[in-house]
Amino acid sequence: MSFVENMLLKDIAVNELREDKMRWLAHKLHAMQANRNGGRGISLVSKIAALFNRGREAEARAMILSEWDKISDYPKIAEFLTKQELTTPPG
Numbered sequence: 650m651s652f653v654e655n656m657l658l659k660d661i662a663v664n665e666l667r668e669d670k671m672r673w674l675a676h677k678l679h680a681m682q683a684n685r686n687g688g689r690g691i692s693l694v695s696k697i698a699a700l701f702n703r704g705r706e707a708e709a710r711a712m713i714l715s716e717w718d719k720i721s722d723y724p725k726i727a728e729f730l731t732k733q734e735l736t737t738p739p740g
Contacts, residue, residue, distance in 0.1 A: 710735060
């Protein structure tokens with residue numbers, strides 16, 4: 650296998666892991682918000698989960714940062730996002 654082929658396979662593996670993690674984040678966030686507010690859920694967190702589920706990480710992170718004041722009203726969700734290192738700009 651050539652060096653280039655090996656690097657392409659590594660890139661594919663990293664992207665697959667990232668996609669798996671985004672789907673996992675979406676699932677966790679959806680589950681955490683679903684029973685809040687009398688069973689109505691938290692629409693903002695549901696939107697963030699949907700973005701992760703679609704693989705739109707940059708948009709999800711931007712929404713987390715721009716809406717942090719609202720998210721922080723839900724301490725368990727805020728703590729989860731902080732532990733996942735999603736409360737600071739990437740880079």
